[in-house]
Amino acid sequence: MSRRTIGAACGIAAAAIILMLPGVGALEPVGVRALALIVLGVVFWATEVLNAGITAILTLGLLMIAGVPGSVALAGFAASGFWILVAVLFFGYAMDKTGLARRIAYRILLAFPPTYAGILAAFLLIGFVLTLGIPSMTVRTAILMPIAWALVQALGLPLPGRGSALIILSTFEMAVLPGCALLTGALWGPYLAGLFANQGIPIAWLDYAQVMFVPTLVWCVMVLAANMAVLRPEGGLGVTHSVVGAELAKLGRMSRHERLTAIVVAASILAWATQPWHKAPAEAIGMVAMTALFAAGVLQGSEIGTGIPWPLALFVGGMLSLGTVITTYKISGWVSSLVVPLLAPLAGNAFLLATGIGVAVMAMRFIDPVGFISIATFFLALVGVAGGWGLPPLVLSGIILLPLHVFWFSYQNIWIVITEGVTKKQAYTDGDRVRLATVYAVVTIAALWVAVGYWRVTGLM
Numbered sequence: 001m002s003r004r005t006i007g008a009a010c011g012i013a014a015a016a017i018i019l020m021l022p023g024v025g026a027l028e029p030v031g032v033r034a035l036a037l038i039v040l041g042v043v044f045w046a047t048e049v050l051n052a053g054i055t056a057i058l059t060l061g062l063l064m065i066a067g068v069p070g071s072v073a074l075a076g077f078a079a080s081g082f083w084i085l086v087a088v089l090f091f092g093y094a095m096d097k098t099g100l101a102r103r104i105a106y107r108i109l110l111a112f113p114p115t116y117a118g119i120l121a122a123f124l125l126i127g128f129v130l131t132l133g134i135p136s137m138t139v140r141t142a143i144l145m146p147i148a149w150a151l152v153q154a155l156g157l158p159l160p161g162r163g164s165a166l167i168i169l170s171t172f173e174m175a176v177l178p179g180c181a182l183l184t185g186a187l188w189g190p191y192l193a194g195l196f197a198n199q200g201i202p203i204a205w206l207d208y209a210q211v212m213f214v215p216t217l218v219w220c221v222m223v224l225a226a227n228m229a230v231l232r233p234e235g236g237l238g239v240t241h242s243v244v245g246a247e248l249a250k251l252g253r254m255s256r257h258e259r260l261t262a263i264v265v266a267a268s269i270l271a272w273a274t275q276p277w278h279k280a281p282a283e284a285i286g287m288v289a290m291t292a293l294f295a296a297g298v299l300q301g302s303e304i305g306t307g308i309p310w311p312l313a314l315f316v317g318g319m320l321s322l323g324t325v326i327t328t329y330k331i332s333g334w335v336s337s338l339v340v341p342l343l344a345p346l347a348g349n350a351f352l353l354a355t356g357i358g359v360a361v362m363a364m365r366f367i368d369p370v371g372f373i374s375i376a377t378f379f380l381a382l383v384g385v386a387g388g389w390g391l392p393p394l395v396l397s398g399i400i401l402l403p404l405h406v407f408w409f410s411y412q413n414i415w416i417v418i419t420e421g422v423t424k425k426q427a428y429t430d431g432d433r434v435r436l437a438t439v440y441a442v443v444t445i446a447a448l449w450v451a452v453g454y455w456r457v458t459g460l461m
Contacts, residue, residue, distance in 0.1 A: 004049045006047065007046070007049045008044070008047075010047065011040045011047070011049065012040065014043055015037060015040040018032065018035055019036045026330070027329065027330065027334055028329065029067075030067045031329035031331055031334075033066040033067065034066065034068055034325050034329050034331065035329075035334075037059055037062045038322060038325070040062070041055055041056070041058070044058075051311050052312070053312065053313070053314035053315040053318070054311070054314075055315075056314055056315045056317070056318025056319065056321075057314060057318060059318065059322070060073045060074060060318055060321055060322075063325060068325060068328075072321075072324055073324075073325060074321055075320070075324040076316075076317045076318060076319065076320025076324060077317045077321065079193075079194040079197060079198075079317075080194070080197060080281060080283040081191055081194035081316075081320055082194070082316065082320055084193065084286050085187060085191075085317075086290070087286025087287055087289060087290040088134075088136070088184055089135070089307075089313065090290045090293060090307060090308055091133055091134065091135070091289070091290070091293075092133070092139035092140075092308075093139070094261045094293050094298050095134055095261055095265065096139060096142070096143055097298075097299075098255060098258040098298065099255070100261050100262055101133075101143045102143065103251055103254065103258065104129055105126045105144065106248040107248070108122050108125050108126045108129065109147075109151075110241055110244055110245060110248070114237055116163065116166060116228065116233060116237065120166075120167075120170050120174075120227070120228065123144065123148070123174040124178075124221070126174065127144070127174035127175055127176075127220070128178045128181065128220075130143065130178075131178045131179055131181060131182055131185040131186075132182070132265070133266075135184045135185055135189065136186070137179050137187065137415055138415065140175040140176070141175040141415045141418045141419065143175075144171050145175070145418060147171075147247075148171035150243075150247070151244070152164045152167055152168060155237055155243070159427060160427055160428045160429050162232070162233040162234070163233035164426075164427040165427060165428030165436075166228070166232075166233060168423055169227070169231075169432065170223075170436075172415060172416060173223055173440070174220065174224075177216065177220050177223065177405060178216060178220060180212055180216045180219075180398070180401045180402060181209065181216035182205070182208065182209055182212070182213065183209070184205065184269075184272060187312075187316055188371070188375065188401055189208070191316060191319060191320060191375060192375065192397050193282070195320075195379055198323055198324055203393075204275055205275055206275070207394060210458075211394040211398055212394075212398050214454055215398060215402070215450065215451035215455075216402075218447060218450055218454075219402060219444065219447035219450075222443045222450075223439070223443050223447075226439045226442075227436055230436065230439050231436065257296075257298045260293075260296045260298050261298055264292050264293055264296070264298075271289075316372070319376070322373075323376050323380065326376060326380055327380060332376075332377075332381055335381040336380075336384065339377075339378070340382070340385055342356075342360075343356050343357065343360070347388075347389040347390075350391075351449050351452055353389060353391070354399050354448040354451070354452050355445055357382070357399050358402065358444060358445055358448050359403070359445070361374055361378060361400055361403040361404060362403045362406050365404065365412050366409075366412070371404050371405075375404070378400050379400060383396060390461055392460070392461055395455055402448060402451070403444050406440065407437045407440070408437045408438070416433070
């Protein structure tokens with residue numbers, strides 16, 4: 001029996017069990033049916049019964065059949081977060097298509113010494129620079145991983161080996177983790193913006209950066225230092241600058257479309273950063289900027305349908321919609337009644353509370369392969385009480401986001417799947433991955449403690 005068949009049977013069985021329970025908290029009948037269908041969707045996502053986007057559409061369709069009004073079930077597709085996502089995905093596509101992202105990456109690599117520490121520092125900077133213009137962790141991974149893999153091969157490092165494992169797994173982390181620094185740095189950002197809007201809580205690009213940029217930077221540095229300590233390779237490296245310089249030379253001179261893309265992306269970042277002054281909606285800024293890329297000829301009309309992964313966009317829109325459903329039918333209140341009593345004893349100590357939330361999020365990721373369910377579950381369950389615990393909504397979201405990227409198993413992290421696809425699973429062993437995944441978990445808890453100290457010192461909590 002195939003994994004998809006087993007997954008479909010388990011999902012249907014789980015939904016049926018919920019429907020047959022005599023009562024689920026104080027949920028009304030439509031809320032119980034909604035909970036059952038959301039669980040069905042989660043199991044389908046976990047076992048990859050269908051494409052993630054199609055599963056989202058199926059779940060929303062079933063919700064409407066179950067009595068959820070279309071205005072609630074489809075609310076995510078009218079949310080600002082969905083349209084910010086669409087715009088910034090086109091940004092990433094334009095930077096990749098024109099070669100601008102690769103040019104930036106190669107230039108940064110050339111600026112660092114040809115050592116393991118130098119390479120990791122270069123990819124740290126590349127990750128943060130690309131985060132400014134490419135909000136998709138998937139796109140950043142797709143850009144950086146071929147560069148890192150080509151570098152490993154050009155240097156003739158043993159495969160698998162400590163050196164190749166260190167470079168490849170650290171590059172994967174630097175393609176992903178810096179996305180937490182900015183509201184538009186990852187798909188989590190627009191999704192969070194939708195959850196904030198759903199709760200009637202204002203959220204601004206600059207406010208988010210003030211809370212998250214420094215903790216994310218410190219976190220990334222800590223992760224790389226720990227990686228070096230655990231997988232310190234024997235011996236040095238060959239000359240890397242000549243390898244990188246040869247790849248940069250292949251790109252030739254900077255094209256007109258590269259320059260136009262750089263201008264549009266930079267202008268958008270500036271507009272988002274200054275939003276508190278000009279008040280233009282974030283989604284409107286993204287829409288105008290995206291239109292500018294098409295008007296300038298950087299992108300063509302035929303690429304509207306093929307330029308970005310629409311199944312991913314549909315999936316995120318569906319998840320935003322589920323956030324509305326969860327709130328509307330008080331499912332978040334029911335989850336809160338389960339989660340809050342477990343965390344309440346830790347509320348008197350911010351460091352222990354952050355640790356408890358972090359560990360709970362990591363545990364949730366064993367049954368949530370996409371991360372969005374974990375964000376919605378913990379944010380919606382805790383946002384109502386977190387203020388009383390001394391955690392403002394932005395700080396709460398930060399505590400949830402940092403532990404979200406676990407990769408003990410490949411199914412937990414789609415970006416590790418991309419990494420293993422690019423490297424054909426030759427760069428590192430399963431043991432190397434588990435070792436650095438454990439390093440990530442331990443360092444993330446330590447980084448949360450540092451973040452709590454930072455937030456307290458700066459008066460953000």
